[in-house]
Amino acid sequence: MSADQHIAGQPLSIIEQELVAFAAHSIDEVTDAHVGGDGVHTMGAAVLDASGAMYPGVNFYHFTGGPCAELVALGSARANGAYDPQVIVAVGNEGRGIKNPCGRCRQIMADNYPWIRVIVVQPEGPRTVSINALLPLNFDWNAEQA
Template structure:
């Protein structure tokens, strides 16, 4: 199946690359896994606020589905008072590069942050898209609320 790039796709900017590097430095400094090992902390994420501040998070792997790095970074931003978020990225430890969000993260982003730009990896290289484009025909959580 060919990869369909959403209409909201944009090439990376210098600030996108800065966010990727911030996430990479965070996971490289905090991973608990050796190069050929599994660990509890193997993914890093970073989110940028509208005022330019960046916040990072790392995952906590657990067989029950522990929090993904993206969700930890979103929580860190909120805890610091950042209410308007513009960009998000996740990266793997040991230089594994940009990683696309899992289904749970995509649903949360679509529900609560549909206008945040998410940096994705693709065969042609990384780019950013609006979170609302991550799940075509997604379940609409807001429409189901009473």
């Protein structure tokens, strides 16, 4: 998101701030990148479900399009019994901070969790926004299946 783009959102709650810290800790514990270098695992994500539980995930980079950290975190949450994800965030390793989701992740989240909120970087700092705000006029895959 460039500095001139702005999507209305809400300041982070205490639990959302904790989710960001959890995601950062998750990737920093397992990253395989040298300081300032590349690696296979350089992005972390975390999902907060309706019960308040948090689930981590890390990316698996591959030139063919390995899974992003957000998708791994959503899979991890589901594998551990979370059926109602509420908030998600991605962060870079080595303190690179919150990273806004790619287009593929946005579409997957909109298709599967249209209620989910995403923590993104805005000019005024981190905010939580609905997935629909991040993907206006999105393709509705579910509606096409009817």
